[in-house]
Amino acid sequence: MSAPRVIFVHGAGGNASTFGPLASAWSWADLHVPDLPGRGKTPGEALLTVDALASWLGDVLGSFDTPSVVVGHSLGGAVALRAAMQHPARFRGLVMVSSGARLRVSEAILAAVDDARDRATAPFSLRFGFRDPSAEAAHRYDALAATTPAEATAADWRACDGFDVRDRLHEVAVASLVAWGRDDPLTPPRFQRWLVDHLERAEALELDGGHMTPWESVEALSDGVRRWVTAS
Numbered sequence: 001m002s003a004p005r006v007i008f009v010h011g012a013g014g015n016a017s018t019f020g021p022l023a024s025a026w027s028w029a030d031l032h033v034p035d036l037p038g039r040g041k042t043p044g045e046a047l048l049t050v051d052a053l054a055s056w057l058g059d060v061l062g063s064f065d066t067p068s069v070v071v072g073h074s075l076g077g078a079v080a081l082r083a084a085m086q087h088p089a090r091f092r093g094l095v096m097v098s099s100g101a102r103l104r105v106s107e108a109i110l111a112a113v114d115d116a117r118d119r120a121t122a123p124f125s126l127r128f129g130f131r132d133p134s135a136e137a138a139h140r141y142d143a144l145a146a147t148t149p150a151e152a153t154a155a156d157w158r159a160c161d162g163f164d165v166r167d168r169l170h171e172v173a174v175a176s177l178v179a180w181g182r183d184d185p186l187t188p189p190r191f192q193r194w195l196v197d198h199l200e201r202a203e204a205l206e207l208d209g210g211h212m213t214p215w216e217s218v219e220a221l222s223d224g225v226r227r228w229v230t231a232s
Contacts, residue, residue: 003030004092004229005068009057009076011098012156013113013124015040018144021137022214025222029069034060036076038152046155050075050163054082061090069229071095073214074187075156078103078163084174085165091174093232095225098180098211100187101169101195103160113157117150124153129211131183137215169198176202177228179221181209203228 006029008019016033017040023031037056038046047053057079061068069092072080077099084094116124123146127133130141176199180192189206196202205224209216 003028005030005032005064005066006225006229007057007061007068007070008033009070009072009080010036011074011076012160013126013145013148013153014073014076015145015148017147018141019214020144021140022218022222025218028222028226032068036079036152036156038155039148046149046152048155048159050078050082050159053079053159054086057083058087058090061087064090067092069093069095069225071097071225072099073097074099074211075103075160078160081172082163082165084176085168085171088173093229094172094174094176095228096176096178096195097221098184098187098192098213099178099195100191101166101198102164102191103187104164105157105161110157110161113154117154123148123150126212129184129186131181131208131210131216135216138212141212141215166198169195170200172199172201174201175232177205177225178202179205179207179213179224181211181213181216182206183209184211184213186211 016035019033035042037044070080077096113124127138130138178196196204207217207220
């Protein structure tokens with residue numbers, strides 16, 4: 001039996017390289033990790049809305065002959081959710097990690113992101129999204145995310161802030177897995193449980209960690225997704 005195809009969609013300010021240290025944990029899958037537009041190997045400017053990003057993801061999924069399992073972290077989960085509404089036939093399954101149907105961003109974060117873009121000095125850091133900001137994984141993530149252009153990071157966070165499909169979840173017909181860290185300060189567990197309750201075909205996976213669960217609970221998330229894919 002061939003390995004299931006898994007497309008991992010990174011979060012705001014990330015890029016494909018930020019997933020590199022985790023790839024070995026996903027060796028059971030035919031793994032693809034594209035850069036969102038505006039960075040890395042994806043040409044063009046950063047996109048300003050989740051709808052635009054979802055259309056882009058739909059094109060990525062359409063390049064394959066068969067449906068894919070899409071795993072989206074944070075902004076990537078919102079993009080995957082919206083794409084599942086637009087292109088359900090291209091999905092074998094939807095996995096949302098530390099994400100939500102609404103991703104409102106605090107004014108403090110938006111100001112910090114804009115400041116990093118305008119000053120072109122130290123990049124915006126997501127270490128606060130880790131349960132332990134001093135952990136090696138947090139520093140490694142920061143170093144890799146620092147290669148994302150500041151303009152793309154700012155566009156990503158603005159796209160998050162404008163995203164709200166809470167009244168449209170009935171449009172999602174794809175089987176879904178909602179995963180989160182129990183100490184997530186950005187998308188708290190109560191919002192994750194609400195998402196599970198309002199998606200028609202959703203299961204829950206709570207893990208140790210904060211917002212950056214893919215980097216904090218590497219094996220547990222991968223194993224949970226693999227079990228879910230195998231059972232689906």
